[in-house]
Amino acid sequence: MSAEIQQVERRVSPKNDAIENICKALDKWYWAGKNGISRDVAIKPVRDVVEYVCEAKKKGLDKKSEVAYCGSILLYSVLSLTGRRVSSDVKEANELFKAGKDFASSIWDEIEVKGTDKRKCQEIADSISSRIFDVCRSN
Amino acid sequence: MINKLRITILITLLFLIPIENVNAHVVSEKEWLNDPHDHGDAKIIYLKAYQFGYAVKAIQEDGEKRIFPDGKEPSIMEVEKGGKVVFRIISADVTHGFYIDGYTPDAVKDNKILIKPGEIIEVGPIFFDDPGKFKLRCSETCGPLHPFMVADLIVKPNTYFPVLLIITVVVSAMTLLYVSRAPKNKMLGIPLDRDIDLLKVRFIGPILKKFLQWRGVHFALIVPNLLIFMVVLTSGFFGNPTGNMNFSIVIIWILWLAAVEILILLGARTWCTLCPIPAFGEWLARRRFYGVHKIRKWTSIGKKWPNKLNNMWIPALFFLTMSLFVPWLVTRPVVTGIVFGFLFILALIIYLVFDPKRNFCRNICPANGYIGYHSNASILAVRSRNINTCNQHTPKECIRGSPKGYGCPWKLYPGGHKENTYCGQCYECLKSCPLDNMTLKLRMVGQDLARIGAKAKNRFDEAYTGFIRFTVAIFYELVFFGPYFWIKDWGNMGIIYGANLATIGLLSPTLEALNYWFKWALMVAGIALIGYPGLFYIFSWISKKLSGVNDIPTKQLFLSFSYALAPYGIFLWIAFAFSLLLVNWSYPISAISDPLGYGWNLFGTKFEWQPFSPEALPYIQTPLLLLGLAIAINATYNIAEQIFNNHRQAFRATFVMGVLHTMAGLVFAWVIAG
Numbered sequence: 104m105s106a107e108i109q110q111v112e113r114r115v116s117p118k119n120d121a122i123e124n125i126c127k128a129l130d131k132w133y134w135a136g137k138n139g140i141s142r143d144v145a146i147k148p149v150r151d152v153v154e155y156v157c158e159a160k161k162k163g164l165d166k167k168s169e170v171a172y173c174g175s176i177l178l179y180s181v182l183s184l185t186g187r188r189v190s191s192d193v194k195e196a197n198e199l200f201k202a203g204k205d206f207a208s209s210i211w212d213e214i215e216v217k218g219t220d221k222r223k224c225q226e227i228a229d230s231i232s233s234r235i236f237d238v239c240r241s242n
Numbered sequence: 243m244i245n246k247l248r249i250t251i252l253i254t255l256l257f258l259i260p261i262e263n264v265n266a267h268v269v270s271e272k273e274w275l276n277d278p279h280d281h282g283d284a285k286i287i288y289l290k291a292y293q294f295g296y297a298v299k300a301i302q303e304d305g306e307k308r309i310f311p312d313g314k315e316p317s318i319m320e321v322e323k324g325g326k327v328v329f330r331i332i333s334a335d336v337t338h339g340f341y342i343d344g345y346t347p348d349a350v351k352d353n354k355i356l357i358k359p360g361e362i363i364e365v366g367p368i369f370f371d372d373p374g375k376f377k378l379r380c381s382e383t384c385g386p387l388h389p390f391m392v393a394d395l396i397v398k399p400n401t402y403f404p405v406l407l408i409i410t411v412v413v414s415a416m417t418l419l420y421v422s423r424a425p426k427n428k429m430l431g432i433p434l435d436r437d438i439d440l441l442k443v444r445f446i447g448p449i450l451k452k453f454l455q456w457r458g459v460h461f462a463l464i465v466p467n468l469l470i471f472m473v474v475l476t477s478g479f480f481g482n483p484t485g486n487m488n489f490s491i492v493i494i495w496i497l498w499l500a501a502v503e504i505l506i507l508l509g510a511r512t513w514c515t516l517c518p519i520p521a522f523g524e525w526l527a528r529r530r531f532y533g534v535h536k537i538r539k540w541t542s543i544g545k546k547w548p549n550k551l552n553n554m555w556i557p558a559l560f561f562l563t564m565s566l567f568v569p570w571l572v573t574r575p576v577v578t579g580i581v582f583g584f585l586f587i588l589a590l591i592i593y594l595v596f597d598p599k600r601n602f603c604r605n606i607c608p609a610n611g612y613i614g615y616h617s618n619a620s621i622l623a624v625r626s627r628n629i630n631t632c633n634q635h636t637p638k639e640c641i642r643g644s645p646k647g648y649g650c651p652w653k654l655y656p657g658g659h660k661e662n663t664y665c666g667q668c669y670e671c672l673k674s675c676p677l678d679n680m681t682l683k684l685r686m687v688g689q690d691l692a693r694i695g696a697k698a699k700n701r702f703d704e705a706y707t708g709f710i711r712f713t714v715a716i717f718y719e720l721v722f723f724g725p726y727f728w729i730k731d732w733g734n735m736g737i738i739y740g741a742n743l744a745t746i747g748l749l750s751p752t753l754e755a756l757n758y759w760f761k762w763a764l765m766v767a768g769i770a771l772i773g774y775p776g777l778f779y780i781f782s783w784i785s786k787k788l789s790g791v792n793d794i795p796t797k798q799l800f801l802s803f804s805y806a807l808a809p810y811g812i813f814l815w816i817a818f819a820f821s822l823l824l825v826n827w828s829y830p831i832s833a834i835s836d837p838l839g840y841g842w843n844l845f846g847t848k849f850e851w852q853p854f855s856p857e858a859l860p861y862i863q864t865p866l867l868l869l870g871l872a873i874a875i876n877a878t879y880n881i882a883e884q885i886f887n888n889h890r891q892a893f894r895a896t897f898v899m900g901v902l903h904t905m906a907g908l909v910f911a912w913v914i915a916g
Contacts, residue, residue: 159537196637200637
């Protein structure tokens, strides 16, 4: 991670609430009972959201509508990683959606500061995903 | 009957003239009317075939000849059952054919009877031993309105007609008797709260579900249709100018029109699933043929669609406008080409300028209005399995979209919708819903009508769609398949030419023709916009008075009760569709092998015009009429029940509206059998 990004990260970082929520949601609906899961697979839903926010920002899309869409990205990512097409639980769908939406909202401004070119987005996605993974798994 | 039939054809060539000289009257009327042959006790009908009708010039019976003065020749003939008739026919202009429903034997069907200019053709004596109403049809392409060149032949006693009138009244009375017993939320005895989740039906359900959730389904269904429409446009502009020899006319105005009417009842907006007209706009806006775009960036200026246009007024008036030009539209390939070309371009522009949803389909397309309106009477609907699940589920992917599907392109909340009016059956909600809560339901006709009708406060647009469609169905059956050619000629502006792009100039009307067209336009628009709605309003007012409820405005009853025309109208349109199909089914099949009408036979499907048991039409149309009438009365009662919340008042109002529906049914009965 470059020194520049580390500096910016200290200045602007995702709100703790959003990180906590996404941790809880993923833990409850995805990670639970999956001890042997690799880091990359475990963190894929978060990476999907971060990548989408990067791309959406780059294209200049509307924040309100796109962060809501990110909620669905998180949900569908989890569904796909758990080998399902649909959920039978409204609660699961709602919680994952809300966690994804809040998380996307919290990183939207941060990404704006750091830049949206492909390499930087990749670095941001790596950094945030790692942090979430470390924070969540340590709890 | 066929055994008894003997047809002799006597061709008398009076003058040798070139066929191109079609306007020359080479047979003098004196010679034609002066029949030198002895026909025994047969009745002789002197028939003049002309573009596009048959006129009875004289009738000779029992040694007496009755000659009709010019301009007063009837196109309805009467014959007593068991009577013998000889038709002595001339053509006033071009070569025509001669065919009688149910009385033309196979031997003659294979060698059709041609009436060439300058010749006198004698057909007969024909023994008419089957009573009823039969059509005389032209069997040789004679110009653009050739498929509608008909006259009526009534073999008396035409008992079917009075019997049909009585049956119509009896069915109406029985339905009223049925609703007088206060059936709760039922349609002709079938509960309306029951439906079948088609995606859960054993064997078929999972296959259907997989098919509809497959992202490529829409694309796969649209592409073949798009190719067909490209041929339609090409043949419309560059094909044979004569309608029934041109793919655009026979595919659109015979096959498509009939298929859509039947599809509405059985599959609601299934046509909208297949329609290629908005495809270019949708593909361009999404930048995808069928996948969900990863980043939701649309190729569109994205202007907000004006709220004032968020209704069915434009589709309804567009449809009416097309009806005003219908004799041209359905017979001149270039007019069909221009209309469909215009629709393709308009759909694309609207996609590129406004928010990339189905604004064109919802609020512009002339077919959308009526397909949506009648779809409420369909037996198929896209609905949520459990509406509470949808309400509890906050993300609403069916509106916003998800990585698996787009948010509803028709701007609906699919999870909560309870009517088919604006649901285009694109099945995006089936794909985007993460809870598998959307499905396809099979239900009884009229499940939603009572609720929609009772809540219709200011939906004049939908009410007028109903009035226009209902009146036009009866009017088209009368005009296109009836003997009153002068009505057709008014709408046609008296022009006898077909037209493609090269010959479009032939459609220039004279001032006199325009004067006729104004009469036609006034008649069509007057009946659809003022006459029938006016009558409906008067009956709504009487129903209010008779029900004894004064605090409900007549306007509300007028709007609410109009929804009963959704099922009634669609049944009458299906009846009309059968007229089109049974008489003209051979044209589309031939056009597949010769799309441009250049005389090709690419796939070996080209053959001569051959109707399919057209004499059976009244017997096919009768149950459709009666079912439509009964459902309309029952639907009126269900709507009235919701409005009044009182059986007695609801029944009284239904009785009054039932009288009006019965009157309309009697008119249709007269058109098909009288």
